[in-house]
Amino acid sequence: MASMAVIAGGAVITGTFCEESPEDPNGLLPEYSAEEVAKNNGENGNPIWMSYGGYIYDVSRFVYNHPGGTEKIMMAAGGSIEPFWYLYRQHFASDLPMQLMDSMLIGRLKESDQDEIDKHMETLMEDDPYAREPTRHEALVVHSDTPMNAEVPAPLITESYLTPAELFYIRHHHPVPYLSQKEASEYDVVIDLSAMGKGSIKISIDDLKKMPKTDVVATLQCSGNRRGGFNEVKRTSGTAWGQGAVSTAKWGGVRLSDLLKFAGLEDALKAQEQDGMEHIRFHSLDGMMASIGIEKAMNPYGDCLLAYEMNDEPLPRDHGFPLRVIVPGYAAVRNVKWVKRIEVAQTEAEGAWQRGLNYKTLPPSVTDAKTINLDKMPSMTEVSLFSGITNTQIQRVGKEAVIVKASGWAWAGGGRNIVRVDLTGDDGKSWTTAAITKGGDQRFGRAWAWVFWEADVPATVASDGTVHLACKAVDLAFNVQPEKCDHTWNVRGLGNNAWYRMKVQV
Numbered sequence: 001m002a003s004m005a006v007i008a009g010g011a012v013i014t015g016t017f018c019e020e021s022p023e024d025p026n027g028l029l030p031e032y033s034a035e036e037v038a039k040n041n042g043e044n045g046n047p048i049w050m051s052y053g054g055y056i057y058d059v060s061r062f063v064y065n066h067p068g069g070t071e072k073i074m075m076a077a078g079g080s081i082e083p084f085w086y087l088y089r090q091h092f093a094s095d096l097p098m099q100l101m102d103s104m105l106i107g108r109l110k111e112s113d114q115d116e117i118d119k120h121m122e123t124l125m126e127d128d129p130y131a132r133e134p135t136r137h138e139a140l141v142v143h144s145d146t147p148m149n150a151e152v153p154a155p156l157i158t159e160s161y162l163t164p165a166e167l168f169y170i171r172h173h174h175p176v177p178y179l180s181q182k183e184a185s186e187y188d189v190v191i192d193l194s195a196m197g198k199g200s201i202k203i204s205i206d207d208l209k210k211m212p213k214t215d216v217v218a219t220l221q222c223s224g225n226r227r228g229g230f231n232e233v234k235r236t237s238g239t240a241w242g243q244g245a246v247s248t249a250k251w252g253g254v255r256l257s258d259l260l261k262f263a264g265l266e267d268a269l270k271a272q273e274q275d276g277m278e279h280i281r282f283h284s285l286d287g288m289m290a291s292i293g294i295e296k297a298m299n300p301y302g303d304c305l306l307a308y309e310m311n312d313e314p315l316p317r318d319h320g321f322p323l324r325v326i327v328p329g330y331a332a333v334r335n336v337k338w339v340k341r342i343e344v345a346q347t348e349a350e351g352a353w354q355r356g357l358n359y360k361t362l363p364p365s366v367t368d369a370k371t372i373n374l375d376k377m378p379s380m381t382e383v384s385l386f387s388g389i390t391n392t393q394i395q396r397v398g399k400e401a402v403i404v405k406a407s408g409w410a411w412a413g414g415g416r417n418i419v420r421v422d423l424t425g426d427d428g429k430s431w432t433t434a435a436i437t438k439g440g441d442q443r444f445g446r447a448w449a450w451v452f453w454e455a456d457v458p459a460t461v462a463s464d465g466t467v468h469l470a471c472k473a474v475d476l477a478f479n480v481q482p483e484k485c486d487h488t489w490n491v492r493g494l495g496n497n498a499w500y501r502m503k504v505q506v
Contacts, residue, residue, distance in 0.1 A: 034113035041078030052081040054114040057104040064370035067237040069352020093144040129175040137166040147172035151244030163247035177285040191263035192343040218328040218448040221246040227493035236493030243388040252309030268298035283341035291349035328448035331380040383413030387473040410473035411450035420474040425459025470499040
């Protein structure tokens with residue numbers, strides 16, 4: 001059996017998910033042909049219809065709230081969803097997509113038209129885009145495998161200051177690009193300054209390695225890390241990460257500022273103020289596009305890289321081989337993998353990952369993106385302040401009190417150093433300041449990597465025989481993590497940085 005099979009009755013089956021057909025026992029839903037569906041593609045004031053598994057859905061209002069962005073979902077407007085879900089298989093990782101679609105059900109697709117879709121899918125499945133995925137470490141906690149989204153188990157997060165490449169968390173939107181040996185050896189990157197009237201150049205990896213090399217130790221964290229905590233307040237859309245979508249590596253490559261200067265961007269300030277060049281765009285082999293401000297890219301203290309090494313080895317495929325961008329202190333989505341083109345531009349990158357809902361933090365009161373202007377909301381770049389507890393050991397000192405030996409990590413975006421990590425075992429009545437054991441000697445304002453900490457925390461034993469621990473970090477600007485996440489909840493589940501809480505059995 002293929003990794004995904006489309007059944008004529010409407011069920012879609014993967015290795016981990018099976019969604020039955022919608023309920024219509026009396027056959028009361030109206031029937032439409034594929035031709036009728038095609039007319040409702042959102043153009044000329046028409047609604048937006050799509051078919052799936054023999055049923056038809058009016059998604060006109062939902063397109064604005066699609067987690068993957070309006071642009072992506074509109075690819076299926078007036079047609080069938082099956083070919084797109086075959087590529088974007090994260091739709092099968094939970095029941096949320098079908099729950100949402102149930103409320104949009106308007107009819108049945110003519111059976112002969114669904115038969116044609118099924119035949120097309122049988123042909124499509126003969127060439128699986130995920131057939132050449134890399135082998136992953138069995139210790140990773142997998143949320144979805146096509147595309148791969150996997151986090152580091154809590155006890156392993158702080159086992160090594162530099163996360164081994166095979167244990168580095170994985171966040172993909174598409175299949176991992178595959179390059180033949182010949183393609184890899186001939187790979188080059190385009191530096192495009194055509195918006196400035198200077199054309200573009202191609203630079204091979206061999207030529208990149210002849211340029212001055214820089215190493216930067218930087219932590220990357222998925223913007224949705226700890227989304228599972230938000231789901232305890234109200235359900236969000238996206239992978240329900242724990243705390244393990246965060247890792248640290250030593251990245252080796254060429255400074256992005258040096259590369260852009262080499263290509264002809266000699267005076268970034270002039271280019272910005274006189275020519276309106278505000279953004280550096282990155283284009284990936286997998287079709288993803290993202291961008292950062294020219295100030296960050298060209299700042300000699302910003303330490304942005306075009307990297308070809310990870311922990312002194314060539315980049316693994318899962319982490320960007322052969323080239324990726326490293327933007328220290330920013331959301332990991334800006335650290336684009338498999339980079340093929342770098343572009344100086346007046347406007348930010350096109351696409352869902354920069355301009356769509358994906359990486360925009362809406363107010364807690366907003367659950368319908370149609371009610372706001374996304375263009376006026378910034379996408380995630382520099383991130384906030386985070387921490388987590390990874391290991392605990394109980395030392396009993398009495399019936400109602402214990403000492404908990406705890407350890408964990410903390411990290412702030414923007415290069416802001418961690419100045420303190422505080423822990424409580426009695427819901428904030430008393431606090432213990434942890435000892436920073438690793439990472440505390442980073443340069444002020446350029447602390448791109450996490451710190452590790454340890455503490456002996458007095459804790460009260462609850463009636464159920466557990467202790468409740470919480471940690472919060474303080475950064476160089478004396479920002480502090482909020483106690484709860486209910487007032488920072490957002491529909492996309494981005495940036496949860498409330499106190500990290502853990503219940504430990506005594």
